[in-house]
Amino acid sequence: MDTLTLQSSAKVNLSLDVLGRRADGYHWVRTILQSVGLFDTLHFTRTPGDIRLHCNWAGLATPANLCWRAAELLRAETGTTAGVSIALEKRIPLGSGLGGGSGNAAATLSALNQLWALHLSEEALQRLAARLGADVPFFLRGGCALAEGVGERLTPLPNGLRAWLVLVQPGFALATREVYAWWDAAGRRAETPAPTGSAEAMIVALQSGDVGEIGRHVSNALEAVVASRFPEITVIKTQLLECGATGATMTGTGSVVFGIFADASLAWAAARHVQTGQRQVFVVPTTPTSVVFVGTP
Numbered sequence: 567m568d569t570l571t572l573q574s575s576a577k578v579n580l581s582l583d584v585l586g587r588r589a590d591g592y593h594w595v596r597t598i599l600q601s602v603g604l605f606d607t608l609h610f611t612r613t614p615g616d617i618r619l620h621c622n623w624a625g626l627a628t629p630a631n632l633c634w635r636a637a638e639l640l641r642a643e644t645g646t647t648a649g650v651s652i653a654l655e656k657r658i659p660l661g662s663g664l665g666g667g668s669g670n671a672a673a674t675l676s677a678l679n680q681l682w683a684l685h686l687s688e689e690a691l692q693r694l695a696a697r698l699g700a701d702v703p704f705f706l707r708g709g710c711a712l713a714e715g716v717g718e719r720l721t722p723l724p725n726g727l728r729a730w731l732v733l734v735q736p737g738f739a740l741a742t743r744e745v746y747a748w749w750d751a752a753g754r755r756a757e758t759p760a761p762t763g764s765a766e767a768m769i770v771a772l773q774s775g776d777v778g779e780i781g782r783h784v785s786n787a788l789e790a791v792v793a794s795r796f797p798e799i800t801v802i803k804t805q806l807l808e809c810g811a812t813g814a815t816m817t818g819t820g821s822v823v824f825g826i827f828a829d830a831s832l833a834w835a836a837a838r839h840v841q842t843g844q845r846q847v848f849v850v851p852t853t854p855t856s857v858v859f860v861g862t863p
Contacts, residue, residue, distance in 0.1 A: 568612045570677050571860040573605040574669035575708060575853055576658045577701070578731065578817040578824050581768040582786045584749060592700075592716045593746055596765045598772075599701075600727050601708035601856040604848050606656050606670055608633070610677045613649035617641075621654040632671035632698060639694055640678050648682045659846060661739025663818025665705065671698045672705030673857050708856025710772065712765060723769060727852045729777045730833035732806060732825045733817075736798045737844030745819035748791040777828045781812025784826065789816040799823055802840060809836035 577599050585594040617637045621627040628634070633652050640646070652674065658666030675695060679686050686694075688706070695702035700717030710726030713719065764785050771779040793799040799816055806814040806825030810832050814825040827833035833849045841847045 567681060570610045570681050571607065572610070572673045572677050573607050573858040573860055574666075574673035574705065575601045575856040575858070576604040576662075576664035576666060576669065576733075576850075577601050577704065577708075577856065578664070578733075578822075579786060579815075580710075580727065580772075580780070580784055581764045582788060582818070583764050584746075584787045587746075587750060588716075593749075594715065595713065595717055597713050597717065598710065598723065598765055598768050599704050599713055600710045601705075601853045602664075602731055602733070603850040603853045604658055604664065604733065605858065606654065606658050606666055606673075607860070608655070608670060608673050608677065609653040610674075610681055611651045611653075612681050613651050615647075615649040617649060618651040619654065620652070621656060623656045623660075626654070626656065632667045632702075633674045636671045636674040636694075636698055637678060639697065640675065640682070640684065643694060644682075644684050644686070646682050646684065650678060650681065659735045659739070659822065661741060662735055662822040663740070663816065663820045664733070664822055665701045665818065668699050668701035669705040669856055671695070671702045675702075676706065676857050705856045709854050710852075712769065723772055725772050725775060726854065727772060727777070727780055727826070728775070729780070729812075729852055730827045730830050731850050731852065732811070732827065732833050732837050732840070733848040733850060734802045734806070734823050734825075734840055735846040736796070736802060736821055736823070737846075738796070738821055740792065740820045742819045745788055745792060748795070749788055752791050777826060778812045781814075781826045784813040784815045786815045786817070788819055792816060792820045796821070802845075805840050806836060809839050811836065
């Protein structure tokens with residue numbers, strides 16, 4: 567096999583609690599992640615030498631890109647001298663809280679494990695994924711999962727959410743580190759994790775499978791500190807709820823706000839209503855996986 571094409575999905579946080587700040591600057595979280603049907607596409611071609619990356623978005627094809635870093639990490643850990651040319655077609659907005667870069671990294675680990683015939687186990691890939699970023703392990707499998715620690719400890723949730731989401735990017739991006747700094751500055755810093763019930767309530771709602779019940783329990787501890795600086799977050803959330811969303815909140819560290827809808831027609835009507843100005847709006851279903859095999863030429 568010399569070529570491989572994969573798609574990597576976005577994710578939303580159905581609930582997100584920040585439990586404290588660690589000594590190394592990272593934060594303890596307890597969050598429920600759900601993969602959704604907004605995808606980047608990655609084309610991999612095995613080469614005899616270097617790592618090369620091409621991208622349809624200017625400025626992303628650098629060694630700092632998580633795809634590049636994932637390929638370099640695999641080479642360093644396995645000793646392979648194989649190379650790869652990666653063509654990345656981005657669709658997931660940057661600085662959105664949708665995890666596009668983390669999904670790209672997971673897809674790269676999965677693809678190169680096959681393309682380079684490395685035969686690494688899922689456990690080995692998970693360990694490497696955690697070194698690339700807190701969300702990357704989730705994207706190796708996707709679906710719905712409870713993530714703890716800094717996001718690397720995963721417990722799959724088999725039922726998940728079956729619904730349509732309207733994702734609204736308000737026209738600006740946010741940096742994860744900056745948002746957490748706002749959270750700290752707001753006096754929410756703690757030295758040790760504290761118990762919280764948001765994830766537990768969402769797990770019970772997910773077990774019911776009731777889209778209305780799930781919507782009632784969506785939450786994000788970071789939303790308030792972001793909305794205090796960017797009122798557009800609250801405006802979008804209110805509009806989605808007025809259009810019939812069973813629940814709406816910001817995902818991750820933002821800037822995307824999503825609404826949950828029981829059927830596609832209602833979701834599309836809401837999308838048309840909120841589409842204005844510089845906003846990007848997507849209507850997507852939830853998905854059971856995050857890395858999707860497309861095929862070889």
